[in-house]
Amino acid sequence: MNAEIRPIRTPAEQALIAELGGLPAGTDRLADLRRAAARSFEEHGLPHRRVEEWKYTDLRTLMRDAVPVAGTAAVAEADARARALREVEVRRIVVANGAVVPELSDLAGLEEGLTITTLAGAIASGDEVLSRIGGILPGRYDAALALNTALAKDGVVLTVAPGVSIARPIHVAHVFAGDAAAASYARSLVVVGAGAKLTYVESFEGPEAIAYQANSATEFVVGDEAHLDVVRLQQDGGSAFHLSTILFDVGRHAQVHAFTFATGASVARTSLYATLSGDASHVGFNGAALLKGRQHSDSTLFVDHQVPGCESRELFKTVLDDSSRGVFQGKIVVRQAAQKTDGRMMSRALLLGEDAEMDNKPELEIFADDVACGHGATCGDIDEELLFYLRARGIPLKEAQSLLVQAFVGEAIETVEHDGLREALVEQAEAWLKARG
Amino acid sequence: MPAVQETVDQVRSIDVDQYKYGFFTEIESEKAPKGLTEDTIRFISAKKDEPEWMLEWRLEAFRRWQTMREPEWARVSYPPIAYQELYYYSAPKRKTALSIDDIDPEILKTYEKLGIPLRERDALLGIESGGAKVAVDAVFDSVSVATTFKEELAKAGVIFMPISEAIREYPDLVRKYLGSVVPVTDNFFATLNSAVFSDGSFVYVPKGVRCPMELSTYFRINERNTGQFERTLIIADEGAYVSYLEGCTAPQRDENQLHAAVVELVALADAEIKYSTVQNWYPGDSQGKGGIFNFVTKRGDCRGDRSKISWTQVETGSAITWKYPSCILRGDNSQGEFYSIAISNGRQQVDSGTKMIHLGKNTSSRIISKGIAAGYSDNTYRGLVSAHRKATNARNFTNCDSLLIGDKCGAHTVPYIESKNSSAHFEHEATTSKISEDQLFYCRQRGLDPEEATALIVNGFVKDVLQQLPMEFAVEAQKLIAVSLEGSVG
8 A cells, every 4th residue: 555666757757867868067066966856756746636735736747747948039029928917017027938138127227225137147157046946955855856956047137136116027928939838947036035025926927828837936035124015927838737846935024925926837736845943023914826727836835934933924825627636735844943933824716617626735734832733724605695785686696706716805805905906816806707707 | 921920830840640540450352463464454353353345444454555655644743653563453351242241340340430331220319310321332442342331222212332332233234334435445554554454343223213312332441552443423314313422531651552443423404413522542741752643534415415524523622633623514504513623732732624525516615723732732624615617605714723822832723615616615724822911911910810810711712612511521621621620720
């Protein structure tokens, strides 16, 4: 039953390992990191359902084959693909097929204290900021992150000097451009100095019919008393495979809010790792996913309270239509030193489709006694009484359903602080409901 | 930090020497040769005078077991169990008696010390002084030594006897149901049990019968280096009702002892089974030396429509508890319940919870779990609630709360909630906290000392579950909770 079976490598694993064999030589730290990541992938391979963290997203089965790494995208196509949040006043940087496209990126007139470079540029110039890449460890083997670490060649490297407040959100638009299925890897690093303030947006888009594979990872190093808002909009094409990892290291008295909005991809997995290493910080990780057809979307959170007095809040809403499948796995760890921790995690799912499936796994792991931690999880269909109330007032069924779904995801979207972004997200949710008919 | 420094100090110095059932009964016993081979199984089967099919069943389990590996997913750590160093069968030497008077007086004394009356007249005296009538099956090491009130139960048509007797007397019933809820190959420990189980209780309540009294089994491990592997099978036929209690103790020893039991419940249409456990195996000393390794598979099958199975457990003993009483809600409109109090102190490790598997329409389940961790212990709730495609209108409510006393212990919650049906409504909530300062302050203002106040609050914390226990048991459980937490709370 529990026998250690050395599984036969799947075609996808074989292709990925072949890809990893072509890593550039080098003796610097980054090259070492890449090799270590490649080795760990060769050892563990793609996770399957017996690997606890991937229990509901069996990559060995879901990722049938690994497609070749994408080449450079045509600028015009990349431009045409990057549709998200055009109406919001942001500083846009376009990352196409895993590489920053300078022609489409607004890198002129940077605010004082803000520096933006590319990972490729930083590697070429030997920038010292590179020493921070790979600095936040998830504390467990993560196949998606290992592949990203080994294979990502470019991405955004952004720093905000201590005490600087950047008013205009930075929007990194990831797009896939091309006619054939290919894989892209992008790795970004965001360093927010002590007392600095930043709003950082990531979006993901691509063609509907091409089975491309997008793997992105972003590390956020948040200084003491800094304030960071992250908004992610995952609207990858309906045939795409989306794997992303976001990692946070949160300093003392810092405030971090992240919101993930997902409607895209055929299979999506987002892993969020947060290490609270400075006392009395406040973090909020929220999200909403709207799924239809046979989409599979997995949100996995790992919040590690290492120091006293931190507060964490998580609220995830999932709406599942047709025969889609949603997964929420959240783990709050409270170390022995982390007294006075206040952690609350909530996952709610609304099943609209009869064949939809939701798997919730909220976990608490607590080693300190003076804490107040809790989690909750619910799933079910729309409350008949609420529907009845609306219909009794003459609202047609579909409209009543839409209203209730809007209210349901609205609670999570409301946690987004930036007005323009929040409104854009509400519109996206409305558009999804409208498309549902 | 916890409520009072005094409490912390006491938790640190806690000695589980207060285990009052730690005595050993000097008695001659007959054992199977040490170790586990096919011969051991043949020996057990021959001792029990079993039919050929039973021996085959055991051997098949044994062959399967040899290919299996011990599960590692639970949050418990223990030194490897040397399965070949154990004795798999131990029975008091004097032949099991026909009447109570033939039982070795030492055994009778043991049960008297444990407060379990085996003589019906003692028990009847109990009635006169206000206690309720309870039929007891007493299992001493590997064999059942006495079953009380057999005749009175027989009048109602209820079969209550050691399973080894049932295999001989009611082979058809046993064959039909044994292994039908927990299959032979279910898991490592259940398979081991299937191969070597020596005794346990068998209950059959016929159609429409409400069992006239509570049934109870009392398990006692006495002999050194023996494993106890009991097997309980309870069948409630259509419209029947039975309430069953289980208690357990063991002597205090430096080495660990293995207990791997299997309990199977079958509820047919409109039947109800209520199964209550007060588990108080020896937990080991304050340094974690000795104690029982308790690896138990308990599962109930709500096979018929409108059937109901309810598990209530108070877990205070054992060095390691690995136990997940589950319900398979197969029949339409069937119900499953799980109420649990798990208390860990010293170096105890508890990994316990339940599974509610909703298969039928309009099935409902309820889980209330209260975990209390003190000392250096780890207390994990692990549970699964799942609704299959056809489980229309399934309902579940889960509440698991944990309380931490001291900062060297851990409390963990690992729920899995899987819904494949849109009309299923699942609600889950879990909290972890320490005793609130406000509550303590309130009690102390009214003149209670900190220890009394803590005890009062803890009792309030577990009240929801205690209420589910049959009366006599509730009183015992309440006392047990106080003893288990002695040194950390009043």
